[in-house]
Amino acid sequence: MADISAHGNVTPQAVDVSELPPLGDEWRTENPYRGDETAIKVGDSAYNQNCARCHGLEVISGGITPDLRKLNDPDEFFDAAEADEWFMTRIRKGAVIDGRVYMPPFEGILSQEAMWAIRSYIDTRNFEE
Numbered sequence: 001m002a003d004i005s006a007h008g009n010v011t012p013q014a015v016d017v018s019e020l021p022p023l024g025d026e027w028r029t030e031n032p033y034r035g036d037e038t039a040i041k042v043g044d045s046a047y048n049q050n051c052a053r054c055h056g057l058e059v060i061s062g063g064i065t066p067d068l069r070k071l072n073d074p075d076e077f078f079d080a081a082e083a084d085e086w087f088m089t090r091i092r093k094g095a096v097i098d099g100r101v102y103m104p105p106f107e108g109i110l111s112q113e114a115m116w117a118i119r120s121y122i123d124t125r126n127f128e129e
C-alpha cells in the first residue's frame with residue numbers, strides 16, 4: 001500500500017445504481033443480484049473506484065491486503081451465501097483495529113445496491129486464474 005493514490009481517488013465515490021432493482025431498507029444476507037449482467041457492470045466500476053486502491057486492480061491483491069477472490073474459493077467458504085455474509089460484514093463495518101482504520105466502513109457511504117453490485121463483480125473473478 002505504498003502508493004495508495006496510484007489506483008484512483010481516495011475519497012469514496014458515489015455509485016449510480018439507478019439501473020438496478022431497489023432493495024429497500026432491510027439488509028439482505030445473500031446477494032440478490034448474483035450473475036446479473038447489469039449488477040456486474042455497475043460493480044466493476046464501483047470496485048475500481050472504491051476498493052481497487054487497496055485490494056488491487058481486477059481483484060488481484062498485491063499481497064498486503066486480503067485477495068478478495070478468496071470469497072469464491074471453496075476451501076475458504078462453505079458456499080456463496082456464507083461468503084456473502086462475511087463480505088457484507090466487512091464492507092459495512094470496515095476493519096478498525098485498536099483505533100486504526102485499516103479499511104474504512106462503507107455503511108452510509110455506499111448503498112446496499114452498490115455493495116451487492118460489487119459482490120457480483122467479485123464473483124466473476126475466479127480464484128484459480
Ligand code: HEC
Nearest residue numbers: 050051054055065066086087090091095102103104106118
Ligand atoms: C484503505 C484500504 C482499503 C479499502 C479502500 C478497502 N479495503 Fe477491504 N480491507 C482492507 C484491509 C487492510 C483488510 C484486512 C483487514 C484485517 O486484517 O482484518 C480488508 C479486508 C476486507 C475484507 C475481508 C477479507 C478477508 O479475507 O478477511 C473484505 C470482504 C473487504 N475488505 C472488502 C472491501 C471492499 C468490497 C472494498 C470497497 C468497497 C474495500 N474492501 C475497500 C483495506 C481496504
